[in-house]
Amino acid sequence: PIYSATGLDVWTMMNQVAASVGAVNLGQGFMSYPPKDFIRQAAQDALVENTHNQYAPPRGRPGLLEQLAVRFSERLGRDIDSGNEVSVHAGANEALLSVFTAFLEHGQDHEVILMEPAFDQYTPNIAMAGGVPVYVPLRIRDGCDAATRNVSSDDWRLNMAELEAAITPKTRIIVLNTPHNPVGKVFTRDELALIGAVAERHNLLIVADEVYEHLTFGRDHVSIATLPRMWERTVTVGSAGKLFGVTGWRVGWAVGPAALIRPTLAAHTRIVFTSNTPLQEGVASALRQAAHNGFFAIQREEYLRRRDRLMAIFADIGLPCVVPDGAYYLLVNASAVRARIPTDYAFPDFITERGANFKLVYFFIKEFGVSGIPPTEFYSDAHKDLANDYIRFAFCKTEEGLEAAAERLQTLK
Numbered sequence: 133p134i135y136s137a138t139g140l141d142v143w144t145m146m147n148q149v150a151a152s153v154g155a156v157n158l159g160q161g162f163m164s165y166p167p168k169d170f171i172r173q174a175a176q177d178a179l180v181e182n183t184h185n186q187y188a189p190p191r192g193r194p195g196l197l198e199q200l201a202v203r204f205s206e207r208l209g210r211d212i213d214s215g216n217e218v219s220v221h222a223g224a225n226e227a228l229l230s231v232f233t234a235f236l237e238h239g240q241d242h243e244v245i246l247m248e249p250a251f252d253q254y255t256p257n258i259a260m261a262g263g264v265p266v267y268v269p270l271r272i273r274d275g276c277d278a279a280t281r282n283v284s285s286d287d288w289r290l291n292m293a294e295l296e297a298a299i300t301p302k303t304r305i306i307v308l309n310t311p312h313n314p315v316g317k318v319f320t321r322d323e324l325a326l327i328g329a330v331a332e333r334h335n336l337l338i339v340a341d342e343v344y345e346h347l348t349f350g351r352d353h354v355s356i357a358t359l360p361r362m363w364e365r366t367v368t369v370g371s372a373g374k375l376f377g378v379t380g381w382r383v384g385w386a387v388g389p390a391a392l393i394r395p396t397l398a399a400h401t402r403i404v405f406t407s408n409t410p411l412q413e414g415v416a417s418a419l420r421q422a423a424h425n426g427f428f429a430i431q432r433e434e435y436l437r438r439r440d441r442l443m444a445i446f447a448d449i450g451l452p453c454v455v456p457d458g459a460y461y462l463l464v465n466a467s468a469v470r471a472r473i474p475t476d477y478a479f480p481d482f483i484t485e486r487g488a489n490f491k492l493v494y495f496f497i498k499e500f501g502v503s504g505i506p507p508t509e510f511y512s513d514a515h516k517d518l519a520n521d522y523i524r525f526a527f528c529k530t531e532e533g534l535e536a537a538a539e540r541l542q543t544l545k
């Protein structure tokens with residue numbers, strides 16, 4: 133089944149495995165530190181106001197829509213109309229579900245192109261909206277020896293001929309995730325232009341999942357919506373959880389032309405009606421303050437330090453990684469660890485049935501006490517083998533957490 137009513141999602145499963153052995157949890161991408169004071173205060177202040185406790189308009193609280201219009205007018209280089217070109221959602225997840233629901237039709241087998249590894253929520257969201265995911269894998273450039281040395285996230289490339297070959301008369305949408313989870317790839321303007329040209333040639337919608345737009349390291353994030361003629365066919369999705377390190381707030385948004393946001397908003401209204409009011413106000417206030425207090429630059433520096441520390445930890449124990457140019461994940465090539473799994477190692481059934489990569493990650497968590505996520509969960513069956521050797525670790529974690537991981541991993545030397 134594309135989504136199972138009984139099967140555990142990978143996040144819950146791996147959190148449970150991690151907790152069962154008291155592992156340092158570098159799995160799920162949530163922050164293990166509190167948000168900055170001004171962000172927490174913004175939420176507290178919003179709850180004090182008596183006017184922030186009832187339904188928000190489905191599109192979102194006017195103050196937040198306005199702040200989003202300000203931010204995206206600057207980032208997309210055009211005047212964004214807060215009343216027509218923005219909608220607020222219950223997290224980026226629900227924004228994505230709403231876009232898929234708006235533009236895919238049950239019974240029509242409408243196809244959506246996903247680039248693998250593809251965040252695990254896309255596939256069930258597309259299926260629930262009646263669509264059919266079609267997968268095109270990013271592939272590591274020829275000549276990279278990823279099992280023995282670091283490669284760049286930029287070495288993971290989309291083969292344009294493969295993309296073109298995946299498109300059929302039923303294709304409706306291309307999902308583009310940049311900066312990319314879990315590779316950390318920040319698509320270049322040239323790559324985006326090629327993808328955009330395909331979308332234009334086949335008259336496809338682009339759903340740009342840019343929830344990590346504020347986290348790039350030495351490379352500029354480019355929104356595909358800023359490329360010529362792309363605004364009209366692009367819905368850009370973002371997330372307060374990612375932007376401010378508050379993944380539990382569940383406030384996200386969609387930005388695009390009125391013709392695309394209107395149906396997205398209609399779907400949103402029927403899925404959750406509106407998203408929570410006080411935290412929308414909290415995000416509006418945080419955005420207002422962050423525009424002037426230097427928060428985004430400080431945050432980026434903090435993530436860069438964490439990224440470099442985690443890369444150094446794996447370099448020290450001789451496991452190569454994919455150097456991320458954005459987001460907060462590190463793909464580590466653990467083929468050397470896989471070779472050390474005893475043939476008679478006891479794996480529980482719920483791991484064995486998910487394949488070789490889950491076994492590797494389970495073994496790693498149990499033996500070394502540091503947890504990660506099996507990236508094959510981000511792949512269709514046909515392409516899982518591309519990720520069997522990898523473990524994804526998140527570096528949105530405290531310094532103490534990273535150092536505790538470093539200490540435990542010494543046993544791997």
Ligand code: GLN
Pocket residue numbers: 143159160161162253313526
């Ligand atoms: N986006 C986060 C990650 O990839 C959390 C995903 C989730 O829990 N659904 O780790």
